[in-house]
Amino acid sequence: MTALTVPMKQSMKNRFIPPTSAWLTLAVFVLFALAVPRFATFGNIENVLRIASILCIVACGQAIVLILGGIEFSFGSSVALASIMTVLMLPDLGVAGGFAAGAGVILLVGALNGALIARFDLPPFLVTLGMLMAVAGFAATLAGGLPIDAPLTDAFTWPARGRVGGVPVPIIAAVLSLIALYGLLTHTHIGRLWYLVGANSEAARLSGIRVRLTIFAGYIVASGFCALASVILTSRVGSGQPGLAPNLPFETIAACAIGGIPLSGGQGRASQVLCGVLIIAMMNNAVVLLNLPVAYQQLMMAAVILGTVVLQRASAPIQVMWHLLARRGGSQ
Amino acid sequence: MTTYVAPVFEVQGVAKHYGATCALRDASLRLFPGRVHALLGENGAGKSTMVKIIVGAIQHEQGATTIDGSAVRFRSVQEAIAAGIIPIYQHLSLFPHLSIIENLSAFSYGSTRSLSAKSATISRQEAETWLKAVGLDLDPETPVEALSLGERQLVEIARGLGQKCKVLVLDEPTAALTQEEAERLFGVVRTLCSQQTAVLFISHKFDEIDALADDVTVLRDGRTVIDGEPRANLTRTDLVRAMLGEAVDIAIRDLPPPGDVTVRASRLQLHANSSPFDVAVRAGEIVGLAGLVGSGVLELASALAGARSAVSGTLKVGERAIPLGDRGRAVAAGIGYVPSDRHAEGLFPMLTALQNASASIIKSFSTHGILHREVESESILPWLQRLKLHPFQPDLQAGNFSGGNQQKLLISRSLSLPQLRALIVLEPTRGVDIAARETIHEAIIEAARNGAAVVLASSDLDEVMALSHRILVVRHGNVECELPWGAGRAALMQSLAGRAAA
CATH class of the missing domain: 3.40.50.300 (P-loop containing nucleotide triphosphate hydrolases)
Structure with a gap:
């Protein structure tokens, strides 16, 4: 077997291929930096990152579900329910307990989604869409239809407005989420199983993988990211709101798609989530800086989603070629 | 040789790349009416690419294709079908939830400009005639998912027969068929040949090639190495050598006696x-x-x-x-x-x-x-x-x-x-x-x-x-x-x- 060690070493080289979305992100940044006044200032970039952080954290969860070949809509109302639950529990449980109660509710919704999808082979689209509506109805009933204000103590506003070493807490949370997603996907057992089940669930079953458990775990971990985001979101708005972030699931799916994660499952990387989120955040920011009507934001978003999906599709053969050339160079 | 008959379809020196991989370098093929032409080659030799070019699924980069002597370049499978090149795929391409008759009408659905599916659906008698031609005695209203894999393949071939078929392309048609169904298929192919259809037959099984093929073309590494030789002039060893470029030794087994x-x-x-x-x-x-x-x-x-x-x-x-x-x-x-x-x-x-x-x-x-x-x-x-x-x-x-x-x-x-x-x-x-x-x-x-x-x-x-x-x-x-x-x-x-x- 000693003769086999040489090609083994070689195969470990050249693992990194720059994704199309990374170039795209760079291009968007350079374009806006040149064309949009006040875009490339330190204060503005920090602002962009802080606003993008919630989207980024939830998109990490969405990415896991997409890799599994599923989709998750219920984030849209579960963050609303969590905010209400947090505010209602504040008097009894204190700040930490309130946030934990809100996060717990989201984990519960995730577990319920996972159980229905994994155990009964129900389509994720319908299960999570149904859950989105059910949870929205429940949240509205619980709140009586109106936002409930929370006492704005320092501890309560810390997740949204605090700083650690000068860096805003939401940005730290988003970076940690991305690192956690990267670690889960590339360095853990369960992450590998998500890819296998998402790529071909029947082949995964026949390879001896517990497909249902893998799916169940995926929805719970995904809701964990959403739970983290809900803490920051509730802290930022300072109240329990039945209509808190209805577009969240769609924005996270858009971010993943723009980053190049296909909705067909089995593929997706943390770097793609980052790129997709950054592109959306920079665009929204540019619209504000240029004083364009908000409607432009939606039109631009639509154009970017369609444009990047087409671009990703067209660049797939180039990626394969890049891989082959890189390999050839590496083995010489 | 059939030198005095013009080829109905000809491929001359085509090349095709996928990214950095070269699937075809210089491949040629001539199909004559009334003859079964076997296309042989290892996986990766370019067979599938060649077939895809012939049926219009992909376009070649160099070289030329001609049908009845005039140059042609199919931009889609639809165009190839309209020209009379009927593909039968290795992986079944039927719609399992639809009935046999709807599946048989698939090509006319593809080419109709009418909004009504009904006007493009073939008649019941027509469907029954096509099914009989491949030896199937089935109700055309049966959903395809109720059929066995072998029956489905025959339905797919029946669909091909319903077209004005100049060239029938059979890509490993017997992979899922029983011996009996394969024999039936070969009978159908021979009948078609007697009606001057050209057949391109791709198979890994030498028995089938012996039974069916008139001419043989072998591809190796994207090139034509045997160009339309009559089958009778070649031994199996010739073919294997052409495909592999060298003689193969068959491993001799010497297993110890089984244990518990x-x-x-x-x-x-x-x-x-x-x-x-x-x-x-x-x-x-x-x-x-x-x-x-x-x-x-x-x-x-x-x-x-x-x-x-x-x-x-x-x-x-x-x-x-x-x-x-x-x-x-x-x-x-x-x-x-x-x-x-x-x-x-x-x-x-x-x-x-x-x-x-x-x-x-x-x-x-x-x-x-x-x-x-x-x-x-x-x-x-x-x-x-x-x-x-x-x-x-x-x-x-x-x-x-x-x-x-x-x-x-x-x-x-x-x-x-x-x-x-x-x-x-x-x-x-x-x-x-x-x-x-x-x-x-x-x-x-x-x-x-x-x-x-x-x-x-x-x-x-x-x-x-x-x-x-x-x-x-x-x-x-x-x-x-x-x-x-x-x-x-x-x-x-x-x-x-x-x-x-x-």
């Missing part, structure tokens, strides 16, 4: 109306399973692998009982499994070759939920080398490999099990070229030599006869009889057809 019983299925009942039976496979023994389509042979094999549940019965590996249909426990007990449908049941096309091969042993290279990818490479790469994965790029997506190399990945997945006690292989070399076939056979024999109990289920009788210590013949969901090694083809055919029992 490793896999035991007791009172196994596959269907509600079949009777229970026992199967025992010893360590180091290769047991062949033979049976026609629908006989239950694949069900039996997958039940032995714990991949499929059964009505009743028990499955044991050594002393360890495995619940039927619990593939997770079966893998833990060391049962490797190579499923029959590579794409639906085996491959993770967008994951890397390495990740495909390691799918069953992830636990062995993870501790406390953390993966150790260097251990993964160390345990998998030797297998990929031994199976001569080509190109040897473990980080390339599995979907980019040829069929034979994808199959090698699935076999590595089983062979790499830390304690491989049993290996259940279904159709290991379907649609696989000769060189890969040799490698895969050697790997199966090697697994038996190392003490695994091997079960080999294949519709390729030559394969089953060459590799098995004994052959179990499956009919109607039962093990009908057992044949010892060297029983001969005639005896096997007879028990398959059930004449001995009658």
Whole structure:
């Protein structure tokens, strides 16, 4: 077997291929930096990152579900329910307990989604869409239809407005989420199983993988990211709101798609989530800086989603070629 | 030679690249009316690319194609069909939820400009005529999903016959057919030929080429190496040499005598109306399973692998009982499994070759939920080398490999099990070229030599006869009889057809 060690070493080289979305992100940044006044200032970039952080954290969860070949809509109302639950529990449980109660509710919704999808082979689209509506109805009933204000103590506003070493807490949370997603996907057992089940669930079953458990775990971990985001979101708005972030699931799916994660499952990387989120955040920011009507934001978003999906599709053969050339160079 | 007849379709010096890979360099092919033209070549030789160019699915970069002497360049499959080039694909392209008659109308749905599906649907009589032409006596309203795999293939061919067919392209048409259905198909092809249709026939099976082909073209490495020679002028050795570029040695088996019983299925009942039976496979023994389509042979094999549940019965590996249909426990007990449908049941096309091969042993290279990818490479790469994965790029997506190399990945997945006690292989070399076939056979024999109990289920009788210590013949969901090694083809055919029992 000693003769086999040489090609083994070689195969470990050249693992990194720059994704199309990374170039795209760079291009968007350079374009806006040149064309949009006040875009490339330190204060503005920090602002962009802080606003993008919630989207980024939830998109990490969405990415896991997409890799599994599923989709998750219920984030849209579960963050609303969590905010209400947090505010209602504040008097009894204190700040930490309130946030934990809100996060717990989201984990519960995730577990319920996972159980229905994994155990009964129900389509994720319908299960999570149904859950989105059910949870929205429940949240509205619980709140009586109106936002409930929370006492704005320092501890309560810390997740949204605090700083650690000068860096805003939401940005730290988003970076940690991305690192956690990267670690889960590339360095853990369960992450590998998500890819296998998402790529071909029947082949995964026949390879001896517990497909249902893998799916169940995926929805719970995904809701964990959403739970983290809900803490920051509730802290930022300072109240329990039945209509808190209805577009969240769609924005996270858009971010993943723009980053190049296909909705067909089995593929997706943390770097793609980052790129997709950054592109959306920079665009929204540019619209504000240029004083364009908000409607432009939606039109631009639509154009970017369609444009990047087409671009990703067209660049797939180039990626394969890049891989082959890189390999050839590496083995010489 | 047919030099005085003009070719109905001609391909001259075409080239085609996919990214950095060159699929065709300089390939030519001439099809004559009324003749069956066999196209041969290893996987990766460019056969599929050639076929795709002919049927208009892709466009070539250099070279020319002509139909009836005038240059033509199909931009879509629709254009090719309109010109009379009718493809019958290796992977069935029927719509399972629609009825036979709707499937037969698919081409006219594709070309109609009317919004009404009804006006494009062919008449019932027409449908029945087409079905009769391929020897099927079925109600055209039957949904296609109710048909056997063999029947579906014939429906697909019937659909092709309904068109004004100048060239019929049959891409491995018999892969899923029983012997009887294949014979029926050959009859249909000969009838068509007598009506001046040109037939392009792609197959890996020499028996079929002997039975059917008038002319032969061989591709190797994207080039035409034998250009339309009459079949009668060539021996099988000539063909194999042309395909491989060198002579192949067939491995001679010298397995030690089998050991103790490793896999035991007791009172196994596959269907509600079949009777229970026992199967025992010893360590180091290769047991062949033979049976026609629908006989239950694949069900039996997958039940032995714990991949499929059964009505009743028990499955044991050594002393360890495995619940039927619990593939997770079966893998833990060391049962490797190579499923029959590579794409639906085996491959993770967008994951890397390495990740495909390691799918069953992830636990062995993870501790406390953390993966150790260097251990993964160390345990998998030797297998990929031994199976001569080509190109040897473990980080390339599995979907980019040829069929034979994808199959090698699935076999590595089983062979790499830390304690491989049993290996259940279904159709290991379907649609696989000769060189890969040799490698895969050697790997199966090697697994038996190392003490695994091997079960080999294949519709390729030559394969089953060459590799098995004994052959179990499956009919109607039962093990009908057992044949010892060297029983001969005639005896096997007879028990398959059930004449001995009658």
